[in-house]
Every structure is written in structure tokens, then in C-alpha cells.
Amino acid sequence: MAIPNAALKQIPDSYKYGWHDPEMVPLNIMKKGLSAEVVEDISKFKGEPEWMTKLRLKAYRHFESRPTPTWGADLTPIDFQDIYYYAAPTNKAVQSWDDVPDYIRRTYDKLGIPEAEKKYLAGVGGQYDSEVVYHNIRSELEEQGVLFLGTDQALKEHPELFREYYGTVIPANDNKLAALNTAVWSGGSFIYVPKGVHVDLPLQAYFRINTESVGQFERTLIIADEGSSVHYVEGCTAPTYTSASLHSAVVEIIVKKGARVRYTTIQNWSHNVYNLVTKRAVAHEDAVMEWVDGNLGSRVTMKYPSIYLLGERAHGEVLSIAFAGDGQHQDAGGKIIHAAPNTTSLITSKSISKGTGRTSYRGLVKVYPGCEHSKSTVRCDALILSDEARSDTYPYMEIDEEDVTIGHEATVSKVGSEQLFYLMSRGLSEAEASAMIVNGFIEPIVKELPMEYAVEMNRLIQLQMEGAVG
């Protein structure tokens, strides 16, 4: 990708995940750039069935034929031929941290993952560059038939289940970046929760880009069968390099009748990553789907988790937090499609821009004819912390049914000088006071996060606020 960029030089040293492990040389790395040959090589290297190879090639042709979107953030610096599309640090995923190669384990130790697994989590997956390096799930869940494994592994071990759902929510000819993912995907998580099974603790995956100019294209597929429930959490980090990296994931979720899925993302890529992600869920009758989406890192993020409410009384929620510091553009939001009667939805967005950062809320609420008694509320609040920061709101609404209640509200504000004055008169520094106000602002969303993420989020905000009050 186009390398020198003034914005990258401004990356604060406070990005605590910005190290990279110099010993970590990918075991297998394909040549730079993209072609049908590279797509075929990835598929061949992974020993995939023919249908997957064909689907990858079909998606590649779609990717080739589509222009790069121009309606959102500036994507012109991306040179798709200057990216490594596949880099594998190891040959196989293991189920014990002791078996993870030392140099990778060091990374995860620094990130605090093994410890978190012991304390809070029902299962953990870790992906390093293109491949899943670790996957583990508590045995009692395994006994109940819950599947939690790397997506490549799922294709090998559960081919029929996999094929039944793969690409049904986001087809190969979806948007350009989703097509790119379908062409070169590697890794990601596959989750299947059988009928009536409730996974009480969150399942977690941790994504890490470690090699310069590597693209990460993980593919996640979650199926919650009737009456089941699951909470999945993903975190993402990358070293700070001078050249940009690309992360273009696809996440497909199927929430069957009466099931419940929550998908939480804390995206904290380093500030040289282009994060262009397609996330979409379908919710059937009486199902509940919730996206909790926190975007703190990356240079550019374009991500609008969407929910298709296909069955009566299905409910969808998107909770979105975006924080954009110097040189960052968080273009995030959510989409809800009401395609059945009595469906309800809620989008809550909180965004904060600081320095020269820019946050954009972009969303859609669509109600098809015949979806009577549907209700949707969209609430967007933005906080602008400096003179040069920018905040935009682009909420689209398409309402084709009379008997509905659809509303959207948004506000934009700054940190009030009276609020600051009050807190500082109580002995807080300006940075502490601002951080406290910002934490209060995002509190409605943070309280929905698992404990360790909520703590981390507050700390990250604190870090971002230090020495930078506008």
C-alpha cells in the first residue's frame, strides 16, 4: 500500500499494542498482490473442496468488476496489489496455550488473553495474520454439541453444516470488499449452538496482524439454532508499521426462531490499518440479534453491522461507539431491515472525535410494505472535543408501510466548560475531567460490555484523552 503518510507519523506512542515480534517470520507467505492465481493458490494450499475454490474465483471476478466505493471514507490510498493476501505463522490450530509456538504465545501473553480465558470466557480463539493459531472451548459446552472452531477447520470437519449456511447471508457478489473477503478469506471463527443450548459465558476470538503489509480477511459464521443463545466477543490489534495494512472481514450470523445472539467487537487496530468490514445477521421469528460495536483504532473504519428481521417479532439492536483521534476516520453505524410484521429495532450510536479525527454515523432503517406494527428508534449522539475534529450523521430511512413507528434523533455537542470547571474545582486535572465526561457519555454502551472489556474501554479512553484537551 502507499507508504509514506504524514498522518501515520502522528500516531501517538500511547498505542500499547503497537509492538511487533521481530522473530515472527511467517511460515508460509504468498507473493504480494492479487490475481486469480493467488486465489487458487490459497484454496489449494488449504486443500479445500472444489465448490469453495469456484466460489472464491466467482467472488474474485466480482471484486475485479466493482469500483472502490467513494461514498464514505477516503479509500484511494489502498493499493490492492501491494498487500500480502496470505501469511501463515504456523500450520495448525492447537487447543492448549502450551502448544502455541513461543513467539506467538508471547504476543498473546502481552495481550492478556490466556489469563482472561481462565477467568471469564467459555472459549477462546486466536488468529495471527491469516491463520487461527489457537482454539479452545470448555468441555461441558463441547459435550452439549456446541461447535467453536476455526472456520477453515469447520470446512474440513463439518462440511455439510458449513456449506448449508456459508455465504447465505452475505453472498459472493455482495459489495466489493465482501467479495474480496470471499475470494481470499482465511481463518475466523465458526460457531454452531444447537437447539435450546445456552452458552452462558462469552466466546472470544482475538485477531492480530503481525506482519507488515499483510491483509487479514477472516471469515466468521455463527449459527444459533432454535431457542439457543450465545455471546461472541472479538478484539483486534496490530503493530504500528509505517505502511498500511488492510483488514476486511466478513461476519455472517443466522439467528433462528427464538434464539439470541450478541456479537461484541472492540476494534483497536493500530492507526495504519484500513478496517473495511461487512457484518450481517438474519433474525428469524422471535429471535434477538444484538451488535455491540466499539471502534477505537484503525486509520479508516467503514463498518455498518446490519440485521435483517425476517421473522415476526424479531428484534434487532446495534450499539455503536466510535472514537476518532488525530488522522482517524471512523465511518460506522448500523442497518436494520424490517421484513416481517411486529419487528422492533434500536440503534444507539455514541461517537467522539478529537484532534483532527472524524466520526461519521451512517445508518439505514428500512421497512418493507406489509411489515405492520414495526417500531424502530435510532439515537445518535456525538461529542466533538477539538476545534479541528469533525462529526457527521447520515441516517437513511426508507419507510414503505403506514402502520409503523419510526424515529430518529441526533445531537452534537462539546464538553461543556461548566462541566469541566465543576470537575476541576473538585481537584481533577483537565484531562481527568474530560475523560470522566467522555466515560459518562459512552456509559450506556460500556455497561453492556463484558467486565474486562468495559474496564479496558475506560482505560483506552483515558489514554486517548491524556495531554490532548481541546
Next chain:
Amino acid sequence: MTVRTDSAAPAPAASALDAAAIAAISDGLDEPQWLRELRAAWWQRAEATPWPTGQEEEWRRTSLDGLPRDARLVTQAATVRCALDTDLADAGVVFSDLRDAVRTHPELVERHLGRRETRPVHARSWAQAHAAWTAGTFLYVPRGVVVDRTLVARLQVTEPGAAWFPLTLVVADEGSDVSLLEEVTSPDGAPSWYGGVVDLVAAPSSRVRYAGLQRLGDGAWNIGAKRVEVGQDAEVTTLDAQVGSSVTKVGLDVRMSGKGGTSRLLGLLAAGGTQHIDLDSVQDLIASHTTSDLLYLSALYDEARAAFYGVTRVEREAKGTSSYQECRNLLLSPKAGAEPIPVLEIETNDILRCGHGATAGAIDPTQRFYAQSRGLSEDEAERMIVRGFFEQVVSQVRSETIRERVLTALAPRIGAEEEEAA
């Protein structure tokens, strides 16, 4: 207005407009050289500005495919009626058909006509009207003059299937105060093309209330633009009442360029049948301490469809601004549809107040039940509730003349107080 007789050359189709046809308009109206040159310059710009393709964000919801481009240009018949009392004329107020103003107050018109541009997405309509106008309203209120009654301009074309591009120019000089209602009508029937534009300038400390009442015929394509410039400490209220037309696509461009200026932008829209009403707006807060609030309400019947794409932009240098944008849609039929899209683009943190709200939905069943339990029929109850909904806008209109004309125009859809009482 004087009626001019003219060479027998047939009026050109709108699609056949060219430099010669523009010059012929000038010939027909016996225009001075400066105006000929001005029209020619705007025509050049029109030719250099393609029509929107549908890819532009503001044009994604309205296609110009059905625009009757072959409708013939109205060169003579469009009438503009403006009545001005002599005391106001004596005070220096000029209020007349633009064609007459060119002859009676050439310097004044020359100073103000065709001096401004609107946003690029509506630049073609803007340029076309500036080149090809054959009717229009001109209002000038001199410094410090207060016009204590509502001025009314009526624009009318009587032949069906016509194309016309009227130009309205309103200039309120420093400290003046004026209310203007402009009502435009055309006959039902054959597809016609109305491409009117409004250029309103409120000089520092002036107060202007402008209402546009659109009652075009059921075949009309209303494709136009309005530009409002609000000077320092000026106060402008606009009311956009959209009643007629088959397809309406109008862009409102509000520039808060003077420190301390205020604008209140009101809209009422009652549409039925297969009417398609698509409005877009920009409230551009350019100067510090400006205030701009927008409230558009629509009542949508049958298979009518309303789109509203409104942008509030707060520029980096604009400190301490207040703005709110609100678009509410009442859906009164299962086949009606609404697309309200309120956009914010905020480039500074120093804001007093900024937000927007948009809603779409049916009448609250409890309201309906309450009204019917008081003995109103279902239809009466509905009309009463819609009138109550519109009251949020109507109550902000100070001029009784404007309120009355607008409510009369809306009555076929929403009924009237007296009727229900009778």
C-alpha cells in the same frame, strides 16, 4: 403588466433551447443589452452544467426520466400579479413582475439579478431559469422600510403542457421588514415542466418572511431551487407549502453568512394519488452565532411518496451556532411512503446546540379513538388530527393572509375548521 405583441415565431420546446432561442426571448421582451448578455452568460453556464444523473446523493430518490422535455416554452402567457399600495411605492418599495421591473427600475434589477449561484446539484435548474425566464417576481424593500401588510404575488400559466422557468428575486435591504406570499398555479392535464427558482437576499438586520405556495396541476414536474442568504443579525422565515404537481424536486440552499443571523425554515406537504415530492436542503452555518431551525411536516395519502434529504453543515469558523432539523411524516395509507434523511456535518466543537429528528408513522390509534369517541366520523377524526399535526408549523406563521391562503390550498386534503364545525 403590459401585454406585448410579438413576432409569430412559435415557442421552442424546452429541450430545443439554444443560444438563439435565449436571444429570441430577449427580442420578444425588448430587453436591454446588459440583460441580453446576462442571459447569454447563464445559458452558457447551463449548457456546461449537465442535468443530474441520479448518482448524486440528492438525486437518488427522483429520476428525471419522465421530465417532459418537449413541453413548449411559455413566452407570453404566464402572468404575474403583484399588487402594491401607493404608500409603499412612495417609500421606494418595488414589487412587480420581473419583466416590468427591468423597464421601470433597470439599475436596481441589474445590481441584483443573476449575481449568485446555488449548490452544484441544483446548478442546472438555477442556470436554466436565469437564462430562460419569461416571468417572475421582483421585490425590493429599501433600507429601513417596514412593510406592514403581506404582499402577494400570483404566478399562473393557463395553457396545459407548458414549460416555464420563472425567476423570483427578493432583496430586503438593511433593517427592512417584509412578508411575501408567492402562489404558483397551473392547469391539470398534460405533463408540464415548472422550473422556478427563488433568489432571496436578506441584508443585515432585515426581517423577511417568505412563503411559497405550490399549487401546480396534476401533470406538472416541479424541478427547481431556492437560495436564501441571511445577512448579519437578519431574520428570515420561509414556508414551503407543497400541494400540487406530479413530481416535485426542489433544493433549498440556506446560507447563514452573516454573524448573528437567524433562519426558520418551515415546510408543509400534503400529497396523495401517486404524487412524488422530494425536497433537499442545506443549512450552511458559515458565520458565528447563527441560528437555523428547520421543521418540515408531511401528510401522505394514497400512494404518495415524500423524500427529504436535509444537511446541516457547521463550518469550522462558525462558533456558537444553534441549529435543529426536524422532519415528521404522517403516513395515512398503507401504500404511502416516506424517506426522511437528516444529515449533520459538523466541523467545529464550539456549538451551542445542534441536532436533528426524523419520524415516520401512522396516526396514533389512541388519538383516533379519542376523536371518534367524541362523535367524529373516521374521516373527520383523521382530518382533525392532521390539522393538529400541521398546527406546529401553521402557528409559527405570523401573517394571517399567508395562513389563510395555505390552509385553503390544503383544505381539499385536510379539511377546514369551519367545515367540520358545520
